[in-house]
Amino acid sequence: MSKDFEQQLRDALRPVDPEEGFEQRVMARISSEPARTRAKVIRWAVPLAIAASMAFVAILGTYQWQERREQQGREARRQLLEALRLTGEKLDVAYQAVNRESPPPDDGNGA
């Protein structure tokens, strides 16, 4: 039964094409963008290249630290949201049980 329902859902959500001419409309918008060009390779004098490499390594080190910190932060956020989700889920079990024991007061309109 569940699989039939899921198949019906798949059928209802089958991908559809955009209106005719979509590609042309996208390319028209792209045409106002700066053109993409192949990367140019410029040769530098060797001393300058060494200095640039050292600076690059230093910057890369900082960048990598920042990247790691960002990854840690994103992971910590993900864990926090998961922890709160689980907490809410278990509180909900208790909430449902208490409501079953003590149903909301009749507002006078019920039977």
Add this chain to the structure above:
Amino acid sequence: MTAFFEHSIAVLGGMLCLCASASALAADGQLKLPNFEGLADKASESVSITLDPALLGLATRFLDPAKPEDAAAKEAIRGIKGIYVRSYKFDEDFAYPKSDVELVRKQLGAPGWQQLVQVRSRKEQQKVDIYILVEQERANGLAIIASQPREFTIVNIVGSVDMRKLHELEGQFGIPKLELEEKKP
């Protein structure tokens, strides 16, 4: 105000009257959780989260106030100093050591911890116990122990706990409140 919070506040109020004169009791609300590392291999799903004050602070910095669920989370954890979660699901009944879960329950017999709610469902063989740590008439810790034959979850929150905000998170993220409304004519 929901029946749940009316009930819990009534229980809490009664208990606070009894212990109003008590001095600060249990340490800081952090439970000693058994080492469940070996269970991860046996479990079909496992969640082990340890957010001490430093990591919690880091996580908070990465919450996006523009996202409703992040904003709600930030509000809910105001005053909280640590969150510790262990949750495991298995493909067989009681593949986890019940004694370890009971050891955690025993810690909640220490001074200061008050049981707020106890749920027992015979049909689903489900147990849910919720405790709060009361210190100087404030809730400074929360513990939830939920167990079923094929899963258990332990949640320990340290710090000032706002239970209403924690419960209201259901409408913001995670488990959505699904109110599918009729189309307006």
Add this chain to the structure above:
Amino acid sequence: MKASEAWSPDELLTRATAGEAAAFAALVRRYQRTVYSIALRMLSDRHRAEDLAQEVFLQLYRSLDVIDSDAHLALWLRKVAVNRAIDRIRQEARHDNEPLTEADTVVDEVGDADPLLQRRMAELVAQLPPAARAVVVLRYQEDLDPVDIASTLDMPINTVKSHLKRSLTALRARVLGAAIVDDDIQPSVSEPSR
């Protein structure tokens, strides 16, 4: 036959990154259905869906350098499309979705499937909260597994599974006209590989 049709997907990507317009146009043709459909199911409006789909491809054009394979491209497009759609919905704060008009309720009739039922199901999906809607669309339209959905939406995997389970329960109840019951429907999801 266009020359671009002879290129492999990865070659299309390489050429598009190098600035070849024909290659980029071929990428648009290749992925327009996916991107547009995600936008349409999320926004429930053809015009807004097309507008969003165009923006996704514009962003792709600017970001080609970070795409390293066709497989990466597919994931990137889905991620950008669905997250832009969620952002758009939240910005517009449209909690009560406008009912789909006849023109917007697109149902690709499949075999002898009931078109009215399909239309109703599409409408109900459009009424789910944004995050739940995104999970359902990525699962049942894009056929992503929960691990990929979690990565696409930057959402914990157990949250994805919760969304799936509760969405299916609610949708089923509304389609069948029954009260919402907790009858333990388990969506057919594959377990994440360990």
